[in-house]
Amino acid sequence: MVKHVWLGVxxxxxxxxxxxxxxxxxxxxxxxxxxxxxxxxxxxRDGAAAVRELTATSLxxxxxxxxxxxxxxxxxxxxxxxRIQNAxxxxxxxxxxxxNALALTETERERRTDARYSIELxxxxxxxxxxxxxxxxxxxxxxxxxxxxQEAIDTxxxxxxxxxxxxxxxxxxxxxxxxxxxxxxxxxxxxxxxRELRVPCFMTLGxxxxxxxxxxxxxxxxxxSYHFVFKGAHFTLLDDASATVAPQTYDWLDGWLxxxxxxxxxxxxxxxxxxxxxxxxxxxASRAEADLLLSKLARAxxxxxxxxxxxxxxxxxNAGIPAFITGGGGAIPERxxxxxxxxxxxxxxxxxxxxxxxxxxxx
Amino acid sequence: xxxxxxxSRQRAAKDWRRSxxxxxxxxxxxxxxxxxxxxxxxxxxxPHGAARAQFGANSDEAARAATTATMDGPAPSSESAxxxxxxxxxxxxxxNASPPVDARxxxxxxxxxxxxxxxxxxxxxxxxxxxTGWKLVAAEGLGVLATVAGLGALxxxxxxxxxxxxxxxLAAFGVxxxxxxxxxxxxxxxxxxxxxxxxxxxxxxxxxAGIQAVIDPVFDYNALAHVNGRTFLGxxxxxLEGHFGVDHSNQxxxxxxxxxxxxxDAATYIEAELGGVHHRYAxxxxxxxxxxxxxxxxxxLGHVAPTLQGAFVDGAFGLAFGxxxxxDRLTESDSMLLIRIAFGLFIGDGGSWxxxxxxxxxxxxxxxxxxxxxxxxxxxxGTALQYFFSPQWGVAVRAETGSAHVLGASVLFxxxxx
Numbered sequence: 001m002v003k004h005v006w007l008g009v010x011x012x013x014x015x016x017x018x019x020x021x022x023x024x025x026x027x028x029x030x031x032x033x034x035x036x037x038x039x040x041x042x043x044x045r046d047g048a049a050a051v052r053e054l055t056a057t058s059l060x061x062x063x064x065x066x067x068x069x070x071x072x073x074x075x076x077x078x079x080x081x082x083r084i085q086n087a088x089x090x091x092x093x094x095x096x097x098x099x100n101a102l103a104l105t106e107t108e109r110e111r112r113t114d115a116r117y118s119i120e121l122x123x124x125x126x127x128x129x130x131x132x133x134x135x136x137x138x139x140x141x142x143x144x145x146x147x148x149x150q151e152a153i154d155t156x157x158x159x160x161x162x163x164x165x166x167x168x169x170x171x172x173x174x175x176x177x178x179x180x181x182x183x184x185x186x187x188x189x190x191x192x193x194x195r196e197l198r199v200p201c202f203m204t205l206g207x208x209x210x211x212x213x214x215x216x217x218x219x220x221x222x223x224x225s226y227h228f229v230f231k232g233a234h235f236t237l238l239d240d241a242s243a244t245v246a247p248q249t250y251d252w253l254d255g256w257l258x259x260x261x262x263x264x265x266x267x268x269x270x271x272x273x274x275x276x277x278x279x280x281x282x283x284x285a286s287r288a289e290a291d292l293l294l295s296k297l298a299r300a301x302x303x304x305x306x307x308x309x310x311x312x313x314x315x316x317x318n319a320g321i322p323a324f325i326t327g328g329g330g331a332i333p334e335r336x337x338x339x340x341x342x343x344x345x346x347x348x349x350x351x352x353x354x355x356x357x358x359x360x361x362x363x
Numbered sequence: 364x365x366x367x368x369x370x371s372r373q374r375a376a377k378d379w380r381r382s383x384x385x386x387x388x389x390x391x392x393x394x395x396x397x398x399x400x401x402x403x404x405x406x407x408x409x410p411h412g413a414a415r416a417q418f419g420a421n422s423d424e425a426a427r428a429a430t431t432a433t434m435d436g437p438a439p440s441s442e443s444a445x446x447x448x449x450x451x452x453x454x455x456x457x458x459n460a461s462p463p464v465d466a467r468x469x470x471x472x473x474x475x476x477x478x479x480x481x482x483x484x485x486x487x488x489x490x491x492x493x494x495t496g497w498k499l500v501a502a503e504g505l506g507v508l509a510t511v512a513g514l515g516a517l518x519x520x521x522x523x524x525x526x527x528x529x530x531x532x533l534a535a536f537g538v539x540x541x542x543x544x545x546x547x548x549x550x551x552x553x554x555x556x557x558x559x560x561x562x563x564x565x566x567x568x569x570x571x572a573g574i575q576a577v578i579d580p581v582f583d584y585n586a587l588a589h590v591n592g593r594t595f596l597g598x599x600x601x602x603l604e605g606h607f608g609v610d611h612s613n614q615x616x617x618x619x620x621x622x623x624x625x626x627x628d629a630a631t632y633i634e635a636e637l638g639g640v641h642h643r644y645a646x647x648x649x650x651x652x653x654x655x656x657x658x659x660x661x662x663x664l665g666h667v668a669p670t671l672q673g674a675f676v677d678g679a680f681g682l683a684f685g686x687x688x689x690x691d692r693l694t695e696s697d698s699m700l701l702i703r704i705a706f707g708l709f710i711g712d713g714g715s716w717x718x719x720x721x722x723x724x725x726x727x728x729x730x731x732x733x734x735x736x737x738x739x740x741x742x743x744x745g746t747a748l749q750y751f752f753s754p755q756w757g758v759a760v761r762a763e764t765g766s767a768h769v770l771g772a773s774v775l776f777x778x779x780x781x
Binding site for chain 2: 018019020021022023181207208210211214241242243244245247250271274276277278279280281282283284285286287288289291292294295298299310311312317318319320332333334335336337
């Protein structure tokens with residue numbers, strides 16, 4: 001009998017092993033932006049920010065979207081020090097309590113992306129809105145995309161300097177591989193280097209964030225898979241760092257694709273579903289899953305896909321969708337391609353649903 | 364939606380990149396394949412007494428004799444008894460090989476298990492089979508060197524698309540040599556002299572029909588009907604394989620023509636393969652089609668050492684080119700690197716057990732998902748058991764793990780001649 005039980009356990013372990021490699025991270029995603037401590041409860045809508053610290057008198061958030069909506073419930077009145085890192089430089093915070101605007105004080109920003117406020121928080125539920133004044137205006141804007149910094153963190157300022165020089169850049173997207181192993185010191189270093197960037201960097205994780213722990217990244221920078229809208233353009237970032245997408249994330253993706261079906265919609269992830277060089281296969285583990293994902297994106301009218309992982313630049317189409325690989329953050333470059341470090345600049349006109357891309361070479 | 368860009372520099376770079384990619388790719392692939400062949404030959408030629416002296420002309424004669432006996436000779440009488448006798452007569456693994464040697468013993472097995480992971484050949488050293496032990500150590504060392512060289516060069520080139528195929532092939536060869544030398548050491552000290560089975564030479568027909576269960580977190584199919592058949596005409600063979608979804612509209616068809624251009628015996632040969640595969644996901648509205656070309660082979664380890672008779676290693680290296688079709692939309696091109704490595708042993712009369720790695724990222728098992736950094740790079744692993752309980756009938760079971768788990772059971776049927 002014991003022998004049969006052991007056989008069953010071994011079979012069950014084998015059957016479940018290695019198929020759910022991304023599922024736990026999807027569960028962590030679902031918990032991002034939620035915290036409760038010392039009589040304060042925080043809920044960030046859509047998990048659009050990581051709760052970095054929560055005490056009876058302070059709340060620190062790391063934003064992963066241009067605009068935030070935060071619900072705070074206090075058991076008793078308190079003076080709250082709110083800090084929002086990775087914030088849009090021109091974003092403004094407002095607070096509503098029982099349909100009445102609350103007074104709040106903003107401390108002068110030391111850095112454009114680091115906002116600090118003092119709020120006299122009454123007991124009950126207060127809703128904070130953090131958004132840029134022109135968020136609802138559908139008009140052309142510019143953003144940059146890069147990926148794969150890894151061990152080249154010492155030289156990442158070369159990229160940030162060029163980004164800071166670019167006019168009209170509203171934010172930067174990062175398609176994973178911030179670090180070499182995803183350790184806490186490496187993530188801290190990446191965050192520290194980001195202080196020099198004058199616009200926020202919204203990112204997802206790459207396989208190199210999984211070398212130490214499955215959720216170090218989430219504790220620093222929030223969700224791996226999420227969706228936001230800016231000036232009428234939809235942005236979806238997907239966690240495919242394990243060369244697959246979790247079933248839970250596919251469910252979220254279906255909803256996000258529905259929301260962006262009639263608008264400009266771009267999708268960012270670390271591994272390309274299909275590598276432009278199939279023989280190399282710097283791509284998802286299953287060709288069939290790649291086709292499944294790409295079919296979903298194509299049927300939903302996605303207009304642009306941008307990937308990292310492969311340390312070069314490439315422009316191609318997948319399922320008819322314009323696709324770019326921009327893995328030029330500094331990690332060991334692909335030889336013989338004459339590309340080197342670079343990042344991608346995208347100009348979007350959400351009204352005309354047009355985009356222009358340009359590669360900016362660093363070396 | 365219009366995508367335009369200021370891309371003069373990268374366009375120039377891409378033009379340069381695409382100027383002569385396939386010439387260098389083919390050249391380096393050939394180099395890697397030749398290196399692999401030379402490595403195995405070196406192992407065979409390491410001191411092996413009589414076997415080394417006899418390997419050569421005699422092997423061709425033996426192979427020709429075996430071929431004549433089974434394929435080209437006059438058809439035997441129609442009596443089933445005569446046919447059964449012809450089928451069940453074991454084919455010589457290597458007519459030139461040394462007599463089987465018994466290296467079994469508790470201590471050698473313990474050494475192979477405990478010391479073996481570090482020193483491949485430990486079991487044979489303890490059993491007094493020093494020459495074989497050194498060969499296995501050499502194979503281990505060569506495997507490590509090839510793996511380090513392959514992976515190191517891959518890292519140094521940033522996995523350049525021009526050099527990935529040969530370098531990945533070199534790394535896979537190294538891992539295969541490392542793994543199979545460990546398994547060979549264990550095999551040699553566990554199995555009786557001569558092994559526990561014999562191969563048969565090119566049966567006229569080998570057919571398989573069964574069912575496969577698929578556990579895939581992404582796709583809805585759970586059960587597949589599976590049919591497979593391979594027929595030989597001289598050294599030419601044609602294999603057809605089909606998978607058909609039982610609970611889902613999913614079909615996969617694959618056909619391979621092969622020519623066996625080198626054949627030393629029933630378990631030592633090299634083949635050239637040409638084929639194609641089509642996989643249709645009707646509900647998900649896409650399909651994949653690839654044409655593939657590969658060189659594959661099997662080496663009877665009886666050529667390496669007398670204690671290893673009855674065991675074999677398989678290898679294959681090739682490329683596939685094709686595309687993905689998104690229904691009502693368009694078709695886009697793609698390519699795949701094909702690598703297969705296996706260790707196996709013969710069981711009974713023509714049956715076998717194999718443990719294999721397949722670099723394919725298509726199909727039901729596809730590539731391995733792993734925790735940590737390395738997910739997506741590797742193909743799938745699997746094991747297959749074939750056992751014939753009569754001259755014509757047998758059973759097979761198979762398990763594969765990649766992006767999905769695939770478990771299969773089949774009935775086997777074979778005819779030795781038409």
